[in-house]
Amino acid sequence: MTRKYAGMLALIALLTGAALYQMKGQVQPESRPVFAAASKVGRVVPGQPVPALRLQGMRGGEFTVGGERSKPLLLNFWASWCGPCHEEAPDLQAVYAKYKDQVDFYGVNVTREDGLREAQGFVKKYGFTFPVLLDTEGTAADAYRLRFVPTSYLIDRKGNLVEVIHVLPAAQLEAKIRGLIGAQGA
Numbered sequence: 001m002t003r004k005y006a007g008m009l010a011l012i013a014l015l016t017g018a019a020l021y022q023m024k025g026q027v028q029p030e031s032r033p034v035f036a037a038a039s040k041v042g043r044v045v046p047g048q049p050v051p052a053l054r055l056q057g058m059r060g061g062e063f064t065v066g067g068e069r070s071k072p073l074l075l076n077f078w079a080s081w082c083g084p085c086h087e088e089a090p091d092l093q094a095v096y097a098k099y100k101d102q103v104d105f106y107g108v109n110v111t112r113e114d115g116l117r118e119a120q121g122f123v124k125k126y127g128f129t130f131p132v133l134l135d136t137e138g139t140a141a142d143a144y145r146l147r148f149v150p151t152s153y154l155i156d157r158k159g160n161l162v163e164v165i166h167v168l169p170a171a172q173l174e175a176k177i178r179g180l181i182g183a184q185g186a
Helices: 002-023 081-097 116-126 139-143 170-183
Strands: 053-057 061-067 073-077 104-109 132-134 150-155 161-165
Touching: 053 139, 073 081, 081 104, 081 116, 081 170, 104 116, 116 132, 161 170
Parallel strands: 073 104, 104 132
Antiparallel strands: 053 061, 053 132, 073 150, 150 161
């Protein structure tokens, strides 16, 4: 490589780095990742208890996660600006409608990174009938060390993490739910 091209490449790299530095904190909503705070809590590990949560529901009421429960739980973190969240929303609702007597579903809107009005529009658009919880302070995202949305945590009746999943085709999501139910002896 000649000096001329090497110099041009160095200048391009410098300008790109400067532009990225200036854009820091100005990520467009469609691509905005959700990052957990520096670890104050350990990793959420399969076979271990999930972090305890207490969040307000979008339609009222308070919901808790952690500890023993009567049914296993799918805990799904999402945001209205997230393309893959839109992709999986109809499947979540359909699988919930089919298995709601055997598995609880809680949708957790990352409200700190979203907006309440946008979240309400998302819920209405997809006709969610399962509880939607509001993570207004980001405490749930931090506790679960959420890196991006959508992310779902499959939790057994004892309050232990079974598996972490992301967007799956409807048939695979349903298979995961059936496996969770079967593992519970239901």
